[in-house]
Amino acid sequence: MKKKLNLRKATPWLSAIGLFVLWELVVRIFNIPPYVLPTPSESIIVGWQFHEAIWMHAYHTLYTTLAGFAIAVVFGVVLGALVGSSRAIYDAANPLLVGFNSVPKVALVPVLVMWFGIGTVPAIITAFLISFFPIVVNVATGLATLEPELRDVLRSLGATRRDILIKVGFPRAMPYFFASLKVAITLAFVGSVISETVASNVGVGYLMLSASSKFNMPLVFAGLLVIAVMGIAMYEIFNVIERRSTKWANRGNPTN
Amino acid sequence: MSNSFVELNDVKLRYSEGDDLALETTNMKIDKGEFIAVVGPSGCGKSSLLKLVSGLMPPSEGSVIVDGKEVAGPLKIVGMAFQNPTLLPWRTTLDNVLLPMEIVKPHRHRLRKYRAEYEERARKLLATVGLEGHEDKYPWELSGGMQQRASLCRSLIHEPELLMLDEPFGALDAFTREELWDILQNLWMIKPFTVILVTHDLREAAYLADTIYVMSKRPGKILVERENTLVRPRDQETTFTQPFTDLVHELRSHIRDVRES
Ligand SMILES: Nc1ncnc2c1ncn2[C@@H]1O[C@H](COP(=O)(O)OP(=O)(O)OP(=O)(O)O)[C@@H](O)[C@H]1O
Numbered sequence: 001m002k003k004k005l006n007l008r009k010a011t012p013w014l015s016a017i018g019l020f021v022l023w024e025l026v027v028r029i030f031n032i033p034p035y036v037l038p039t040p041s042e043s044i045i046v047g048w049q050f051h052e053a054i055w056m057h058a059y060h061t062l063y064t065t066l067a068g069f070a071i072a073v074v075f076g077v078v079l080g081a082l083v084g085s086s087r088a089i090y091d092a093a094n095p096l097l098v099g100f101n102s103v104p105k106v107a108l109v110p111v112l113v114m115w116f117g118i119g120t121v122p123a124i125i126t127a128f129l130i131s132f133f134p135i136v137v138n139v140a141t142g143l144a145t146l147e148p149e150l151r152d153v154l155r156s157l158g159a160t161r162r163d164i165l166i167k168v169g170f171p172r173a174m175p176y177f178f179a180s181l182k183v184a185i186t187l188a189f190v191g192s193v194i195s196e197t198v199a200s201n202v203g204v205g206y207l208m209l210s211a212s213s214k215f216n217m218p219l220v221f222a223g224l225l226v227i228a229v230m231g232i233a234m235y236e237i238f239n240v241i242e243r244r245s246t247k248w249a250n251r252g253n254p255t256n
Numbered sequence: 257m258s259n260s261f262v263e264l265n266d267v268k269l270r271y272s273e274g275d276d277l278a279l280e281t282t283n284m285k286i287d288k289g290e291f292i293a294v295v296g297p298s299g300c301g302k303s304s305l306l307k308l309v310s311g312l313m314p315p316s317e318g319s320v321i322v323d324g325k326e327v328a329g330p331l332k333i334v335g336m337a338f339q340n341p342t343l344l345p346w347r348t349t350l351d352n353v354l355l356p357m358e359i360v361k362p363h364r365h366r367l368r369k370y371r372a373e374y375e376e377r378a379r380k381l382l383a384t385v386g387l388e389g390h391e392d393k394y395p396w397e398l399s400g401g402m403q404q405r406a407s408l409c410r411s412l413i414h415e416p417e418l419l420m421l422d423e424p425f426g427a428l429d430a431f432t433r434e435e436l437w438d439i440l441q442n443l444w445m446i447k448p449f450t451v452i453l454v455t456h457d458l459r460e461a462a463y464l465a466d467t468i469y470v471m472s473k474r475p476g477k478i479l480v481e482r483e484n485t486l487v488r489p490r491d492q493e494t495t496f497t498q499p500f501t502d503l504v505h506e507l508r509s510h511i512r513d514v515r516e517s
Pocket residue numbers: 271272278297298299300301302303304305474
C-alpha cells in the first residue's frame with residue numbers, strides 16, 4: 001500500500017525525466033544542430049548561465065500573470081453569478097461571451113498597445129481576457145444546475161432568490177469554480193507570454209523573442225521550460241486548494 | 257361549509273397554452289390535521305397537485321384555498337419530502353435538518369442566538385427516526401434509507417402546518433419503509449399536522465391515511481374518495497386484519513379499473 005502510494009507520487013517525475021532523456025537521445029542520435037533543437041541539458045546549462053536575467057524576467061511574467069488572473073477571478077465570479085442566476089441575463093450575455101471567446105486574443109494585443117502602450121499593462125489585460133471565460137462558464141453552470149425538487153423545498157419554506165443563492169447556489173458552485181481556476185491560471189500564462197512576445201521589453205516572452213533573434217536557441221528553450229515550471233506550480237497550488245475546500249464534492253473518495 | 261384547511265375548487269391545470277389538461281376539474285377538501293393519501297397511475301398529475309397546493313404553480317382555472325386564503329404564491333409554511341432525499345452534500349446531517357430554520361420566519365432571526373436550543377430540537381427529531389449518533393456525518397456517509405430519514409426530519413423540523421410527501425418511501429426496502437410509516441404516524445399523532453401523501457403503494461395509503469383519493473389517468477381527475485376509519489395507532493397487526501386487506505383490495509380494483517378504462 002505504502003509502496004504503491006510512493007510509486008504514484010513518483011510517476012509524474014519519472015515521466016518528466018523520461019521525456020528529457022528521450023529528447024536528449026533524439027537530438028544526439030540524429031545530430032540535430034542546436035539552432036534547430038537544443039538538448040535539454042544544453043538548455044538547462046545556458047539557463048543557469050543566464051539565471052539572473054531569467055529570474056528577473058520570470059518574476060515579471062509571474063507578477064503580470066497573477067495580476068491578470070486576479071482580475072479575471074473577480075470579474076469572472078461577478079459575471080458568472082449574474083449569468084447563472086438569471087435566465088434573462090444568460091440569454092443576453094451568452095452569445096456575446098461565446099463570440100468574444102472565439103476571438104484570438106493575440107489579435108487584440110496590437111489594439112491594447114495602441115491604447116496602453118508597450119509593456120506590462122497590455123500583458124496583464126491579455127492574461128485577464130484569455131482567462132476569465134472558463135471562470136464565468138463554470139460559476140454560471142454551478143449556479144444554474146439546481147435540482148428542481150430542492151428548489152421547491154426551499155421556495156415552499158418562503159426562501160427568497162437571495163436565500164437560495166446563498167444557501168445552495170454558491171456552495172454548490174464552489175467545485176466548479178475551483179476547477180475553473182486551474183484552467184484559468186494556465187491560460188493566463190499563455191496570455192501574458194503572448195503579449196510580452198509581441199509588445200514588451202520585459203518578461204519571459206520578451207526574453208525568448210530577443211534570444212531567438214540572436215539565434216540562442218538553448219536560451220529560448222530555457223525560457224519555455226521556466227514557463228512550463230511556473231504553470232505546473234500554479235496549477236498544483238490551485239489543485240491543492242480545490243481539494244482542501246471542496247472535499248464533499250469527492251463524496252469522501254480519496255481521489256488525488 | 258368552508259372550515260376545511262385546504263380546498264381545491266374546480267381546479268384545472270395545463271402546463272402550457274394549447275397543451276392537454278394535466279389535471280381535470282378537481283375538487284378537494286382537507287381538514288386541518290387530516291392525513292390524506294393520493295394514489296393513481298403514473299403521470300396522472302399527483303406531483304402537479306402538490307405543486308398547486310403549495311403554491312409553486314398557479315392553477316389554470318379554479319382556485320386553491322389554504323387556511324382561508326386563496327393561494328397566490330409559494331406558501332411559507334410547507335414541509336416537503338420527495339423520493340429523492342435532496343440533502344446538501346456539503347452540510348452535515350444536523351445542518352441539513354436545520355436548513356429550514358435558516359429560512360422560515362421567525363426562526364431565521366432567532367437561530368444564531370438560540371443555536372443550542374435549535375440543535376437540541378434537531379437532535380431529538382433525528383433520534384426519533386433512529387439517526388442518533390449520525391448527526392455529524394455527511395449525507396454521502398449515510399445509506400439511502402438514512403438519508404431519507406434525515407430528509408423527513410428536514411421537512412418536519414419547523415413544525416409545518418402542511419406536509420407534502422411525494423413518494424418519500426418509494427425507494428426504500430420494505431422493512432425500512434414500514435418502520436418509517438410508524439415513525440411518521442407517531443409524530444403525526446403527537447401533534448397532528450395536515451399531510452398530503454402521494455404514493456404508489458396502496459398498503460402505505462391504507463396504513464397512514466384518513467382519506468384516500470384515487471385519481472384517473474391523465475388528465476387526472478379524482479374518481480374515488482375513500483374514508484379510512486381503521487383505528488389508530490395502526491401497527492403490523494393491523495395489516496393482517498380483514499378490514500385492512502379488504503381496503504387494499506378495494507383500492508387495487510379501483511386502480512385496475514382506472515388503468516383499463
Ligand atoms: N414541467 C412540466 N411541463 C410540461 N408537462 C409536465 C410538466 N410536469 C409534468 N408534466 C405532465 O403533467 C402530467 C402530470 O405530471 P405529474 O408529475 O404531476 O404526474 P405524477 O402523477 O406525479 O406521476 P408519477 O406518479 O410518475 O410521479 C404528466 O403527463 C406530465 O407529462
